[in-house]
Amino acid sequence: MRRPHPRLLAPAVVLLLATACGTERADPSGGVGAAGPAPRAAVTDPPVDGVRITSVTIPTASPTPSASPGLVHADPLPGDSGVFAAYQVTNDGDEAMTYTVHFDFTTDTGAVMADKKVTVAAVQPGRSTSGTVRLGVLAPGASPVTRVKVAEVTKVPADEAPAETGACPSSGVRLWADDGDAAMGLRVVGLHLQNCGKRDYALDGYPELSLLDDDREPVEGVRILRGGAAVASGTGFDDPPGPLVLKPGESALSGLVWRNTTQAGTAVNVPYVRVLAKPGAAPVTVTPGLDLGTTGKLGVGAWKRADR
Structure with a gap:
């Protein structure tokens, strides 16, 4: 457990x-x-x-x-x-x-x-x-x-490990999850992406997520909803998606938003989230430890340019 x-x-x-x-x-x-x-x-x-x-x-x-x-x-x-x-x-x-x-x-x-x-x-x-x-x-x-x-x-898997520091991955981008924040049962974890390569990196939309259990097998019964407002307003991840081009050294930010409310039923915990920054991107598996309770839903924000 x-x-x-x-x-x-x-x-x-x-x-x-x-x-x-x-x-x-x-x-x-x-x-x-x-x-x-x-x-x-x-x-x-x-x-x-x-x-x-x-x-x-x-x-x-x-x-x-x-x-x-x-x-x-x-x-x-x-x-x-x-x-x-x-x-x-x-x-x-x-x-x-x-x-x-x-x-x-x-x-x-x-x-x-x-x-x-x-x-x-x-x-x-x-x-x-x-x-x-x-x-x-x-x-x-x-x-x-x-x-x-x-x-x-x-x-x-080592080839899917987050890379906040160290050598730039062969994909040319780093992707990792931060330590998150919690208040009154609301959880918010940031997904960070940095272009550490030598070419521009284009984004337009939401990261693609796969929820995995302790054996890294798919977790069923959880809806992945677009936009943080699908769970709670005011999280900073409510903006609609738009085209974004990151020059070398620039960064983008998305976020995972959920509540840990537990009512009738069995609480769901998701230790692993496999993330694709965009379709066809190299997967990165982060470990935010989603304690979703019995809510059955997870909000994900669109990529936006990170504040400097």
Whole structure:
């Protein structure tokens, strides 16, 4: 079961790209593990969709901290909590996948003090990639973090992964979804498109959407309606479509609009949305986590030039 959409409820999620393999090493400058590589006890929690935490480092001021299975104690860097976890992503499928992983940093009682998001790009079939995720600076007054867990994993084919940064895709455009906004049960997520190529890119109309479940199979019974006003007015995605030409470096914006109202019937959650910027465009699969409730509808705005 997917947890409530954290990107809508807490937009200030930290993004860390983990595209290279490796493990945390000693810091000769006197930071974490400065006295030498710290021994790491194995963490035995089972993997979540191919992602598992292999060790957790928790700082302590005590010179002789008590032993905790799966934890390593070290002095934190100045201004930093010093809490981090090593993880491993294993692709047991038959195609390269890009993973987005949410890690929860929690107290002993399970209260979440921070949610960190890691994107691990293009993990090849049968291969594993390792990395670390850091808590960073803990908010003033927050309770001590003692545990790290894998809270949610989404994965999309590597050739359909969103590309907000990095090398320009072969299509010549980037397409990604933002963290969205929520108020009184109304959800709005922006779809961003940037022409990162060398030629003009023409748009005229609405992005084409396919709604997919956890197995990336089609979701039935949801109407995709044109214009945000089909769900709610004042979302900024009510304008009719019109021709738009993006020169290299220019951007366009569309949006997904829905309500999470739940009445009679079974609530529908849609983890994946495959997007075509226009007919014939290369597909991009985004993960907005549509909690559609029992409304059975999703509004999509026409492409418009993004504000500069």
